[in-house]
Amino acid sequence: MGGLGxxxxxxxxxxxxxxxxPKKLPEFGKAAGSTLREFKNATKGIVDDEDETSTKGNDxx
Numbered sequence: 794m795g796g797l798g799x800x801x802x803x804x805x806x807x808x809x810x811x812x813x814x815p816k817k818l819p820e821f822g823k824a825a826g827s828t829l830r831e832f833k834n835a836t837k838g839i840v841d842d843e844d845e846t847s848t849k850g851n852d853x854x
Contacts, residue, residue, distance in 0.1 A: 809821075
């Protein structure tokens with residue numbers, strides 16, 4: 794399975810620009826960024842909860 798090269802990314806950007814127009818693309822970028830930020834915070838919270846649980850479990854032994 795290959796990754797995306799520079800040419801592929803450029804082609805995707807051009808197609809998105811044609812379909813959505815230059816006014817909508819910043820809105821999509823902002824929405825994607827906030828979604829990724831929320832996902833990162835949620836996964837960090839899960840990892841922190843697991844660390845606390847494993848630490849508490851070790852204290853009881």
